[in-house]
Amino acid sequence: MATKEPSTTDGQSNPVDRSVVERLSGQLVYWAVTSSLAGFLFGFDTVVISGAEQAIEKQWHLYTLGAHNAMLATPLDGFAVASALYGTIVGALFGGLPSDKWGRKPTLIVIGLLYLISAVWSALSGNVYLFILARIIGGFGVGASTVVAPVYISEIAPPKHRGWLTGSFQFNIVFGIIVALFSNYLFVKLGPNAWRWMFGVAAVPSLIYTIMCFGLPESPRWLLGKGNRASGVSVLKKMQPYASDAEIDTEADTITAAASEKVTAGRFWTGRLQVPIMLAFLVAFFNQWSGINAVLYFAPHIFELAGFGRDASFLKSIGIGITNLLFTFVGLYLIDRLGRKTLLYIGSFGYIASLGLTAWAFFTQHFSFVPVFIFAFIAAHAVGQGSVIWVYISEIFPAKQRAEGQALGCSTHWIMAAIITTIFPVALSHFKPGYIFLFFAFMMVLQLIWTATMVVETKGRSLEEVQKDLGIA
Numbered sequence: 001m002a003t004k005e006p007s008t009t010d011g012q013s014n015p016v017d018r019s020v021v022e023r024l025s026g027q028l029v030y031w032a033v034t035s036s037l038a039g040f041l042f043g044f045d046t047v048v049i050s051g052a053e054q055a056i057e058k059q060w061h062l063y064t065l066g067a068h069n070a071m072l073a074t075p076l077d078g079f080a081v082a083s084a085l086y087g088t089i090v091g092a093l094f095g096g097l098p099s100d101k102w103g104r105k106p107t108l109i110v111i112g113l114l115y116l117i118s119a120v121w122s123a124l125s126g127n128v129y130l131f132i133l134a135r136i137i138g139g140f141g142v143g144a145s146t147v148v149a150p151v152y153i154s155e156i157a158p159p160k161h162r163g164w165l166t167g168s169f170q171f172n173i174v175f176g177i178i179v180a181l182f183s184n185y186l187f188v189k190l191g192p193n194a195w196r197w198m199f200g201v202a203a204v205p206s207l208i209y210t211i212m213c214f215g216l217p218e219s220p221r222w223l224l225g226k227g228n229r230a231s232g233v234s235v236l237k238k239m240q241p242y243a244s245d246a247e248i249d250t251e252a253d254t255i256t257a258a259a260s261e262k263v264t265a266g267r268f269w270t271g272r273l274q275v276p277i278m279l280a281f282l283v284a285f286f287n288q289w290s291g292i293n294a295v296l297y298f299a300p301h302i303f304e305l306a307g308f309g310r311d312a313s314f315l316k317s318i319g320i321g322i323t324n325l326l327f328t329f330v331g332l333y334l335i336d337r338l339g340r341k342t343l344l345y346i347g348s349f350g351y352i353a354s355l356g357l358t359a360w361a362f363f364t365q366h367f368s369f370v371p372v373f374i375f376a377f378i379a380a381h382a383v384g385q386g387s388v389i390w391v392y393i394s395e396i397f398p399a400k401q402r403a404e405g406q407a408l409g410c411s412t413h414w415i416m417a418a419i420i421t422t423i424f425p426v427a428l429s430h431f432k433p434g435y436i437f438l439f440f441a442f443m444m445v446l447q448l449i450w451t452a453t454m455v456v457e458t459k460g461r462s463l464e465e466v467q468k469d470l471g472i473a
Helices: 026-047 049-059 075-094 096-102 104-124 128-156 159-190 194-200 203-213 220-225 229-239 245-259 271-288 292-297 299-305 310-335 340-364 367-383 385-395 399-430 433-453 463-469
Strands: 063-065 071-073
Touching: 026 049, 026 075, 026 104, 026 128, 026 159, 026 203, 026 229, 026 292, 049 075, 049 128, 049 159, 049 194, 049 292, 049 299, 049 310, 075 096, 075 128, 075 399, 096 104, 096 128, 096 399, 104 128, 104 194, 104 203, 128 159, 128 220, 128 385, 128 399, 159 194, 159 310, 159 385, 220 229, 220 245, 220 399, 229 245, 245 399, 245 463, 271 292, 271 385, 271 399, 271 433, 292 299, 292 367, 292 399, 299 310, 299 367, 299 399, 310 340, 310 367, 310 385, 340 367, 340 385, 340 433, 367 385, 385 399, 399 433
Parallel strands: none
Antiparallel strands: 063 071
16 A cells, blocks of 8 residues: 655645545546647657658759759748748747637647648648648647647646656657658658658548547636636546545645636736746747757758768658657656756756767768767757656746746747757758757757756646745745
């Protein structure tokens, strides 16, 4: 029999036995996994472009010829590749609005429909402008999913298990990435229209995910925050079938009290929230200035610059996906054991070493080492920032500002991703790759300093306790 942790009252008359409240039910895990499948579509949708980039360049002549007839990227090429990212900015900025107004569940369903429309439209596009529009629609879904899915999971997850349950969103992102890379490798041999199959196949998981979302309950914290106590308590009972009615009522009282704090939803940009605002902004900022999306989106191109053939480059891109998947398991295993801050330390040191060595390999033309160092970079990301970012942003804001805070972190992430993805192919045309990777390594030195001086640990704390730790309760 499990040893019971000390009971707390949380200021209420009935004690809360945390060992009971934090026990996981199979139904709760199913709900968390279902909502996290938005991450699978996110990973697939954003990385599928890596296999289609060069085919799209040729399809719509998105390049100019340089010396010796070398193909040089144009701004329209970079925009076409990054177009989904511009959609994610809008989705991230405004995805929290329907989530707060109509609920987490209906918003997750709409996200699935956006993925479905984008997959079919992208595959059938007759020109680059229709393609860009279709990718932007998919981007709306991606951006909104990064706001709504982690918030939903964090609101249904017990504190003891919140890290890996919310982190399952990141696992599904990585799983979607590896499936997209493998799918690209299979379809690339189908000829000039192979890229259409690369995008179109995403319609199948998009439809499955949308149907599954109809079986989700609404978030109990959203229901209680809207004053719907009966429905909120009903969901809490389903989430915690081992807890007594008294424990459920006390938990509902605690959630309602936190949601009823005297701060209006419109008061987001206040000095009171400056700490979580800065934490959300910087964790997202540094995530992208590691160069992770540049590597994921342009992996075949990077490997070709290192002298590998097209088929070998695609295979090594699959290696990136496998490495990402394996080390995401490591990150999810450690996140509730070592904590968020420790993983950011591990990731920062790994980033600095792997990016610095990649720069060295390009400068010294030791190209055979490039895949090894890139894989090490992916491993550092998966254990560190990749495992932490969506969990951390969803934990550090009070109930009334949680969706807004998630939107801030996610929109920052996607704005940075769009900027980097747009300029990266142009930068490769004008600078040696070594300089670019050296710049990313320098940015990770700054991340290490930020982690040491500003990051607050949230491991093992309820969302309401995290508010107190940050001085915003």
